[in-house]
Amino acid sequence: MKIKVMDKVLAANDAWAEENRKFLAQRSITMLNLIGSPGSGKTSLLEKTIDLLGKKLRIGVIEGDIATSRDAERIGKKGIPVFQINTGNACHLDAHLVNAALKELCKSSRLNLIFVENIGNLVCPAEFDIGEHAKIAILSVTEGDDKVEKYPLLFSEAKALIITKLSLLSHTNFKLEKAEKDFRKVNREAPILRIDNISGEGFSGWIAFLNNM
Amino acid sequence: MKIKVMDKVLAANDAWAEENRKFLAQRSITMLNLIGSPGSGKTSLLEKTIDLLGKKLRIGVIEGDIATSRDAERIGKKGIPVFQINTGNACHLDAHLVNAALKELCKSSRLNLIFVENIGNLVCPAEFDIGEHAKIAILSVTEGDDKVEKYPLLFSEAKALIITKLSLLSHTNFKLEKAEKDFRKVNREAPILRIDNISGEGFSGWIAFLNNM
Numbered sequence: 001m002k003i004k005v006m007d008k009v010l011a012a013n014d015a016w017a018e019e020n021r022k023f024l025a026q027r028s029i030t031m032l033n034l035i036g037s038p039g040s041g042k043t044s045l046l047e048k049t050i051d052l053l054g055k056k057l058r059i060g061v062i063e064g065d066i067a068t069s070r071d072a073e074r075i076g077k078k079g080i081p082v083f084q085i086n087t088g089n090a091c092h093l094d095a096h097l098v099n100a101a102l103k104e105l106c107k108s109s110r111l112n113l114i115f116v117e118n119i120g121n122l123v124c125p126a127e128f129d130i131g132e133h134a135k136i137a138i139l140s141v142t143e144g145d146d147k148v149e150k151y152p153l154l155f156s157e158a159k160a161l162i163i164t165k166l167s168l169l170s171h172t173n174f175k176l177e178k179a180e181k182d183f184r185k186v187n188r189e190a191p192i193l194r195i196d197n198i199s200g201e202g203f204s205g206w207i208a209f210l211n212n213m
Numbered sequence: 214m215k216i217k218v219m220d221k222v223l224a225a226n227d228a229w230a231e232e233n234r235k236f237l238a239q240r241s242i243t244m245l246n247l248i249g250s251p252g253s254g255k256t257s258l259l260e261k262t263i264d265l266l267g268k269k270l271r272i273g274v275i276e277g278d279i280a281t282s283r284d285a286e287r288i289g290k291k292g293i294p295v296f297q298i299n300t301g302n303a304c305h306l307d308a309h310l311v312n313a314a315l316k317e318l319c320k321s322s323r324l325n326l327i328f329v330e331n332i333g334n335l336v337c338p339a340e341f342d343i344g345e346h347a348k349i350a351i352l353s354v355t356e357g358d359d360k361v362e363k364y365p366l367l368f369s370e371a372k373a374l375i376i377t378k379l380s381l382l383s384h385t386n387f388k389l390e391k392a393e394k395d396f397r398k399v400n401r402e403a404p405i406l407r408i409d410n411i412s413g414e415g416f417s418g419w420i421a422f423l424n425n426m
Contacts, residue, residue, distance in 0.1 A: 037251045038335050038364065039356025066336060068362050089366065091304060091336035120363070121334055122251050123279060123304035142355035142381065143252025149281050150333070151251065153302065168355065171381055 013128055016095035020131025023102055024114075030213050031102075031114040033130055035154055036138030037147075038120030041164035043071045044197035045138065045206075046115055050078045052207055053113075060111040062101045064093040064119050071117060081109045092124035095131055113210070122147065126154035133213065134159035141165050141174040148182035156186040160209055166196040226341055229308030233344025236315055237327075243426050244315075244327040246343055248367055249351030250360075251333030254377035256284045257410035258351065258419075259328055263291045265420055266326075273324040275314045277306040277332050284330060294322045305337035308344055326423070335360065339367035346426065347372035354378050354387040361395035369399040373422055379409040 024031050034042050043063075050059055060081040063071040072084035083101040085093060098116060105114065116132065118125040126135065137158035139147055142165055148155045155161065161183050163176065180192050191209060195202035237244050247255050256276075263272055273294040276284040285297035296314045298306060311329060318327065329345065331338040339348065350371035352360055355378055361368045368374065374396050376389065393405050404422060408415035 037333070037356075038360050039250065039353075065363055067365055068359070070359050070362065089336070089340065091334070119336065120250070121304070121336055123302070123332065123334055124337070127302065140252075140355065142353065142378070143250075146281070146283050147251050147333075149283065150278055152280055165355070168381065168384055171384060 010128075013095045016099050017129040017131040020095055020099055020102060023099070023106075024131065024133075027106065027111070029106075029111055029114055031116060031132045032213075033116045033118060033125075033132035033135045034138060035118045035122070035125045035135055035158075036120065037122055037140070037143055040120070040138045040140040040143065041197050042117050042120070042138050043074055045162065045164065045195070046075060046117060047078065048197055048200060048203060049115075049206070049210070050075070050080055052203060053210060054078060054080060057113045058109065058111045060105045060109060060114045062098060062105065062114065062116045064097075064117060066090075066119065081105050081111065087119065091119055091121050092128050093118050093130055094128050098130045113213075122151040122154055126151075126157060137161045139163055139179065141169045141172050141176075144172075145174045145176075145179040145182075148179055148186070152186050155183055158187060158190050160190050161187070161192045162206065163192065163194045164197060166194050166201055167199055226308045229312050230342040230344040233308055233312055233315060236312070236319075237344065237346075240319065240324070242319075242324055242327055244329060244345045245426075246329045246331060246338075246345035246348045247351060248331045248335070248338045248348055248371075249333065250335055250353070250356055253333070253351045253353040253356065254410050255330050255333070255351050256287055258375065258377065258408070259288060259330060260291065261410055261413060261416060262328075262419070262423070263288070263293055265416060266423060267291060267293060270326045271322065271324045273318045273322060273327045275311060275318065275327065275329045277310075277330060279303075279332060294318050294324065300332060304332055304334050305341050306331050306343055307341050311343040326426075335364040335367055339364075339370060350374045352376055352392065354382045354385050354389075357385075358387045358389075358392040358395075361392055361399070365399050368396055371400060371403050373403050374400070374405045375419065376405065376407045377410060379407050379414055380412055
């Protein structure tokens, strides 16, 4: 009974995801779905990315949070279009919520790259297609190097793995080699990018990745 | 339709939670539900706690993870009873899963304190009563000081807030005062304990809290 209902929920979601794909294709917009733990550095990554790429590309952001508009305020300071979704208690964004946000965001702006910052959570956001071109997995070194093994779905589906907070590496027992080896077991192709949001280390690879999307 | 189904799921869960409460009461066992982000330091907190308190109290641990038995192996090294639940893709532990684990754990051991390490997730685990005596919220300074505001349900329900990774504080822009002020807005009474799992700083307060449960 529970499974049947979940199937229905996912089928409804997939129909909206398809709508979103059409909406984006008609406007030649690329949409990326950023997924990581709370505090893994998703918003900081976006801030730095906008600094580096915001003049070349017309970027918009959809922020997903349970509560508050803090992240949208941070991104709004960069002078780009941003739409905040508050889910109340839902642990992920679904395609219907994103559809409403997309329409609002594109009403007055012609964009070519949209980042969706999903709810901070390694589990549920990975299960819902929102019509994105790629899921991007974010993992900070302060979370520990066992997280790829422990949350396999996200890492197997990601089109890139971004390892953040590199400057804190020496203060942790995180082994880059272990995390990257675990990642390769579930994901053969996606590039692995090691970055630091504060110093900007490693951003050239990330920017190149975005330019090639 | 979705809401009705969710109500049914929660009602079934609450009945199992009640079963768990009876089971624990009959055996004079206290059960604590540890909830925090992936990598917030829940397992390390348990390791240190067992070192400090494992001779005085008969401690058991229920580990909840999507995949792997890594955490149970870490805890097992301490020589105490541990039971690993793998949820497959479920983002939280429910009372029924915990009931099965409780029965296994108590089959051959007489315990007086059981820790449940929930799935690393600030959202869903807070919504499900598992029959615990108290939810304990774990927040690491590397996650950022905005997390209390962004995930209010967990922090409002917690009977203690443990702030971990204190030794990394100077490498972050985490403001203890801000996080603690936000916490007091949603939770007037629960103690706030600042700790470091590696140095052991602040553990005396945590141990005193456990002794008073």
